[in-house]
Amino acid sequence: MIKKAVRAVRVTVMAVGLALGMAGALSAQSAWPVCEFPEPEGPVMLNITIQGADGTQRVLELDRAGLMALPQEEFQTTTIWTQGVQEFRGPRLLRLMECLGVTRGVMRLCARNSYFVEIDVADLRPDGALIAVERNGAPLSVRDKGPLWLMYPFDSDPSFRSETFYAQSIWHLERIGIEP
Numbered sequence: 001m002i003k004k005a006v007r008a009v010r011v012t013v014m015a016v017g018l019a020l021g022m023a024g025a026l027s028a029q030s031a032w033p034v035c036e037f038p039e040p041e042g043p044v045m046l047n048i049t050i051q052g053a054d055g056t057q058r059v060l061e062l063d064r065a066g067l068m069a070l071p072q073e074e075f076q077t078t079t080i081w082t083q084g085v086q087e088f089r090g091p092r093l094l095r096l097m098e099c100l101g102v103t104r105g106v107m108r109l110c111a112r113n114s115y116f117v118e119i120d121v122a123d124l125r126p127d128g129a130l131i132a133v134e135r136n137g138a139p140l141s142v143r144d145k146g147p148l149w150l151m152y153p154f155d156s157d158p159s160f161r162s163e164t165f166y167a168q169s170i171w172h173l174e175r176i177g178i179e180p
Contacts, residue, residue, distance in 0.1 A: 035099035037066045045147055046131070046174065050102065053180040060100070067133055071095055075153040080166060081145070088151045089134040094124040096131065102178055109150060110175040117168045128152060131173065145171030
């Protein structure tokens with residue numbers, strides 16, 4: 001009799017755990033992405049793949065309209081690749097991660113030429129990198145290191161003027177992969 005009671009308790013605990021786990025998975029799926037993005041109608045500029053801890057994979061493709069649907073910010077800064085003060089405009093990388101519901105993990109940002117950098121989501125700052133879609137009021141072209149260039153406000157904080165942040169300023173950005 002005691003063995004049957006123990007087995008019934010184990011089965012109940014396992015069933016409750018499974019139900020809670022499934023509910024958590026469902027709520028996580030329905031909450032992604034947190035922000036709404038329009039379906040791409042033009043050429044896809046940024047492909048984002050999120051690898052879940054449970055092995056699931058989610059993909060989001062953003063065209064220019066999708067990127068412009070995010071809150072846009074701008075700053076002026078000098079860079080080691082340009083002459084004089086430049087104005088960059090686009091969504092902050094941190095804000096994009098928030099819109100995707102990503103709060104931890106490692107991002108692998110890849111350029112057209114297979115150059116990549118890795119950035120821990122925990123290292124993102126509200127005053128940090130933006131995905132520049134415009135420079136000096138004009139869309140970035142491939143000749144201008146576009147159409148997407150991860151840019152830091154180098155002049156706003158001396159800590160941004162380091163090899164780490166220069167290396168992370170990836171141009172011709174086209175993919176972001178995120179792993180837990």
